[in-house]
Amino acid sequence: MTTEHEPSITVLGSTGSVGEQAIDVAMQTGTRINALSANRNAKRVEEQARAFGIKSCAMADETAAKELKIRLADTAVRVYAGEQGICEMIAEEHGTDEIVLNSIIGEAGLKPTLSTLQAGKRLALANKESLVCAGEIVMKLAREKGITILPVDSEHSAIFQCLRAGEPKQIKKILLTASGGPFYGYSAEQLRNITVECALAHPTWKMGAKITVDSATLMNKGFEVIEAVHLFGVSPDQVEVTVHRESIMHSAVEYTDNSVIAQLSVPDMRLCVQYALTHPARATAVISELDLFRVGSLTFAKPDLETFPLLRVATDAIRAGGAVPAAVNAANEVAVAAFLNHRIGFTEIFDIVENTVGQLTPQARSQSTIEGIFEVDKLARIRAEERISRHF
Ligand code: MG
Numbered sequence: 001m002t003t004e005h006e007p008s009i010t011v012l013g014s015t016g017s018v019g020e021q022a023i024d025v026a027m028q029t030g031t032r033i034n035a036l037s038a039n040r041n042a043k044r045v046e047e048q049a050r051a052f053g054i055k056s057c058a059m060a061d062e063t064a065a066k067e068l069k070i071r072l073a074d075t076a077v078r079v080y081a082g083e084q085g086i087c088e089m090i091a092e093e094h095g096t097d098e099i100v101l102n103s104i105i106g107e108a109g110l111k112p113t114l115s116t117l118q119a120g121k122r123l124a125l126a127n128k129e130s131l132v133c134a135g136e137i138v139m140k141l142a143r144e145k146g147i148t149i150l151p152v153d154s155e156h157s158a159i160f161q162c163l164r165a166g167e168p169k170q171i172k173k174i175l176l177t178a179s180g181g182p183f184y185g186y187s188a189e190q191l192r193n194i195t196v197e198c199a200l201a202h203p204t205w206k207m208g209a210k211i212t213v214d215s216a217t218l219m220n221k222g223f224e225v226i227e228a229v230h231l232f233g234v235s236p237d238q239v240e241v242t243v244h245r246e247s248i249m250h251s252a253v254e255y256t257d258n259s260v261i262a263q264l265s266v267p268d269m270r271l272c273v274q275y276a277l278t279h280p281a282r283a284t285a286v287i288s289e290l291d292l293f294r295v296g297s298l299t300f301a302k303p304d305l306e307t308f309p310l311l312r313v314a315t316d317a318i319r320a321g322g323a324v325p326a327a328v329n330a331a332n333e334v335a336v337a338a339f340l341n342h343r344i345g346f347t348e349i350f351d352i353v354e355n356t357v358g359q360l361t362p363q364a365r366s367q368s369t370i371e372g373i374f375e376v377d378k379l380a381r382i383r384a385e386e387r388i389s390r391h392f
Contacts, residue, residue: 014037021270038057057089133377153224153227155250156224177247192346236315
């Protein structure tokens with residue numbers, strides 16, 4: 001029996017690039033938006049709340065929450081404050097077919113992911129850190145609650161779509177595509193002279209500063225390998241990163257019979273959001289049509305792991321398991337912030353991450369509870385910061 005369903009959505013991280021695109025898709029597809037959360041930008045959240053008739057809003061920053069309360073004083077909108085407030089807002093009921101889209105940036109997205117699953121709500125996941133830092137815990141909770149996580153990232157959405165062509169046990173490998181970033185083909189020497197300005201000039205996808213740098217270092221691709229391992233239950237050896245400069249094929253799945261099923265479209269995140277909302281069905285397009293004649297040809301190459309070591313670091317981290325991926329993420333967050341603040345050079349991001357992870361004690365590496373992971377995260381941030389202050 002099929003029932004007509006009318007999904008409604010809560011957008012966490014509503015002022016970021018993915019959040020704004022998610023709201024755009026919701027508007028275009030007539031999906032009701034229940035609630036919003038953002039970090040600090042109370043002015044933008046006020047605009048969104050008024051424009052889309054939102055019931056509840058949360059600001060991660062307590063001062064911003066106070067500001068939002070004043071801005072929305074003439075309305076009935078409920079305003080929540082802090083991380084705890086975001087989690088309380090998630091627990092609010094908005095009907096049976098609600099999806100929480102988590103596009104919070106960084107480790108701050110982890111607790112909201114857990115709250116969403118605990119509330120038994122469907123989770124459309126754009127926050128990488130939820131799976132990178134605590135993939136085992138998140139997937140276990142999702143299984144217990146019987147929730148399929150809907151990936152909102154071009155590669156994982158592509159894989160998720162390709163998986164409709166076979167059974168999980170028939171997967172031979174996943175071909176995870178990478179644009180290669182803006183510095184594809186650069187030598188280690190050339191990378192050393194990369195400035196913040198060139199790093200932020202990414203050619204294909206519209207993204208925030210942190211993820212743009214992560215794309216340029218290939219750390220982002222490394223995180224995507226970790227996410228794919230958790231989301232699709234494959235081993236790290238079953239994920240092969242393929243550099244595909246055109247960003248038309250968004251990933252593929254090779255099955256046991258050597259049939260490769262790929263997903264292609266123009267590069268536009270809004271398709272990933274839309275598919276998360278309509279899965280397993282499809283709806284009228286919100287993105288433009290793919291003109292393969294204009295694209296002409298598609299190319300594929302192996303990534304350069306010597307020049308871009310963070311992809312290897314991430315693969316080693318998921319093999320090691322425990323809190324190692326969380327430490328990679330924490331060190332990388334600190335290093336990227338230092339690069340964006342002109343404190344360190346581009347290739348020093350590699351040094352900070354590798355060094356921080358190399359310093360972990362066996363006891364720290366093996367942590368697997370949420371408390372243990374937060375502990376290692378904190379420690380890795382301190383170590384990374386120490387190295388930056390001491391050496392650069
Ligand atoms: Mg991606």
